[in-house]
Amino acid sequence: MSNVPVNNGRRRFLTAATAVVGGAGVVGVAVPFIGSWNPSARAKAAGAPVEVNVSKIEPGQLIRAEWRGKPVYVVRRTEQTVKDLAKHDDQLRDPNSEMAQQPSYATNAYRSIKPEFMVALGVCTHLGCAPTHHNGDFDQFVEGVSQGFFCPCHGSKFDMAGRVFQGVPAPLNLMVPEHSFPNEDTLLVGVGQGDA
Structure with a gap:
């Protein structure tokens, strides 16, 4: 084991950065998914x-x-x-x-x-x-x-x-x-x- 001291500030930064990137990924996936609920041009043309x-x-x-x-x-x-x-x-x-x-x-x-x-x-x-x-x-x-x-x-x-x-x-x-x-x-x- 290493006796290097734990850098809690760096750990918190990496945890927050990971959460932000993950949140952006969820939004990036959700927007097209929710947009797909709107009728398509083909559906609009169909009535x-x-x-x-x-x-x-x-x-x-x-x-x-x-x-x-x-x-x-x-x-x-x-x-x-x-x-x-x-x-x-x-x-x-x-x-x-x-x-x-x-x-x-x-x-x-x-x-x-x-x-x-x-x-x-x-x-x-x-x-x-x-x-x-x-x-x-x-x-x-x-x-x-x-x-x-x-x-x-x-x-x-x-x-x-x-x-x-x-x-x-x-x-x-x-x-x-x-x-x-x-x-x-x-x-x-x-x-x-x-x-x-």
Whole structure:
């Protein structure tokens, strides 16, 4: 045995340094592990809900989100737009939304939970093109209707509830995805009302 005196300061330093390095290793392993609990890009594309902040959308404005790899159109309709929806029912193919193109809670005159918000997939029901939003100049496509969606590929036309006009190639209204409003400022696409 050696008669060298024990250096307690050095021993404490080495013990503390080992604990710090070990703690850093645990954190280094835990961060990716916990991060793996989040849905992957593949899972999000497969249908994970998408959150949309609707608080800053101006009346008449459209914003786009993406859910399941498809565009979702969210429009804040003006009071006048909501009032005008019933004025052209006689020109629509399915004015009462009798075809299953929306959840049951959105089977109403507005095809939405809240009349001021239109939520629809931005995919034409003819061949899957993306209709463009026309605000104020839609009457060039449908006389007497100032706002709507026009599909430039084959000329299909939809109103501000996503309902298809007669005499166009699209056979159905735009699809309304499952959605809900967990609070006044947030739209959740992919989770239905009452499912959140």
